[in-house]
Amino acid sequence: MSNPMTVEVPVLPAGPVTPCCAPITSAELSPADAAKMAAMFKALSDPVRLRLFSKVASHPAGEACVCDVADVGVSQPTVSHHLKKLREAGLLTSQRRGTWVYYRVEPSVVAAMSALLDTPAAGAF
Amino acid sequence: MSNPMTVEVPVLPAGPVTPCCAPITSAELSPADAAKMAAMFKALSDPVRLRLFSKVASHPAGEACVCDVADVGVSQPTVSHHLKKLREAGLLTSQRRGTWVYYRVEPSVVAAMSALLDTPAAGAF
Numbered sequence: 476m477s478n479p480m481t482v483e484v485p486v487l488p489a490g491p492v493t494p495c496c497a498p499i500t501s502a503e504l505s506p507a508d509a510a511k512m513a514a515m516f517k518a519l520s521d522p523v524r525l526r527l528f529s530k531v532a533s534h535p536a537g538e539a540c541v542c543d544v545a546d547v548g549v550s551q552p553t554v555s556h557h558l559k560k561l562r563e564a565g566l567l568t569s570q571r572r573g574t575w576v577y578y579r580v581e582p583s584v585v586a587a588m589s590a591l592l593d594t595p596a597a598g599a600f
Numbered sequence: 601m602s603n604p605m606t607v608e609v610p611v612l613p614a615g616p617v618t619p620c621c622a623p624i625t626s627a628e629l630s631p632a633d634a635a636k637m638a639a640m641f642k643a644l645s646d647p648v649r650l651r652l653f654s655k656v657a658s659h660p661a662g663e664a665c666v667c668d669v670a671d672v673g674v675s676q677p678t679v680s681h682h683l684k685k686l687r688e689a690g691l692l693t694s695q696r697r698g699t700w701v702y703y704r705v706e707p708s709v710v711a712a713m714s715a716l717l718d719t720p721a722a723g724a725f
Contacts, residue, residue, distance in 0.1 A: 499653065499654045499657040499658065499705075499710075500657045500658055500662065500705070501658060502654075502658055503651070503654050503655050503658045504650060504651055504654040506647065506651065506673075509647045509648075509650045509651040509654065510647040512644075512650060513644065513645055513646055513647040513649075513650045514645075516641045516642075516644040516645045516650070517641075517642075517645035519637075519638065519641040520638055520639075520641045520642035520645045521638055522631065522634045522635040522638040523634075524638075525629060525634045525637060525638045525641070526628070526629055526631065526634040528624065529624045529627075529628050529629040529634065530628050532624040532625045532719075533624065533625055533626060533627055533628045537625065548631075580624075580625070580719065582719045585624075585717050585719050586717075586719055588717050589714045589715075589717035589718050589719065590714075592710050592711075592713050592714035592717070593714050594657075594705065594707045594710050594711055594714065
């Protein structure tokens with residue numbers, strides 16, 4: 476019998492984070508897919524949040540702790556709030572190690588956003 | 601001396617709409633670039649607006665008039681408001697022909713958003 480005290484609880488929700496969708500030029504988004512993708516774009520719609528996201532994404536080894544990214548001119552609680560929003564939207568994953576929480580970009584989600592906006596060459600429009 | 605009544609005010613700002621930026625995994629965004637790119641992501645952060653954008657983008661010939669895209673379950677003024685926001689963010693351009701305004705995706709802006717989110721293969725993270 477397993478001991479409930481030793482069961483590891485995942486930090487991230489178990490729900491699917493892998494989207495979706497054909498390039499936006501090839502097919503109309505369904506209402507459900509539009510709601511899902513709009514939530515992802517919303518996570519990047521704040522300049523400070525986008526800078527934090529870029530700091531994590533461009534950090535060596537693709538991983539950063541709060542201490543690595545906090546110099547964006549806002550308070551520590553605001554930084555934590557923004558990182559939480561990015562995590563809730565599926566764009567970052569997090570892992571606690573010792574006293575710090577480390578953040579990584581979730582490549583499948585970001586790739587889905589990029590693919591959705593993948594347009595043919597300008598001349599094709 | 602110019603007559604202020606005859607000065608033509610451009611509908612679109614004259615500033616450059618062509619962004620920006622290296623892939624987010626390769627370099628940290630500057631505050632100025634983050635502000636610019638966040639405004640573009642904000643334009644896609646509303647589900648109805650994103651559906652309208654996808655309807656224009658996926659329409660034959662990459663062009664659509666209001667009459668082609670208005671069936672998204674909101675009022676005509678709301679559709680017009682969302683299309684205006686997409687135009688102001690640089691994601692759509694518009695052209696009046698006769699009684700209709702026709703909208704097109706601005707490929708350079710959308711390509712810049714996609715490129716910013718262009719991540720290496722998942723394994724590289």
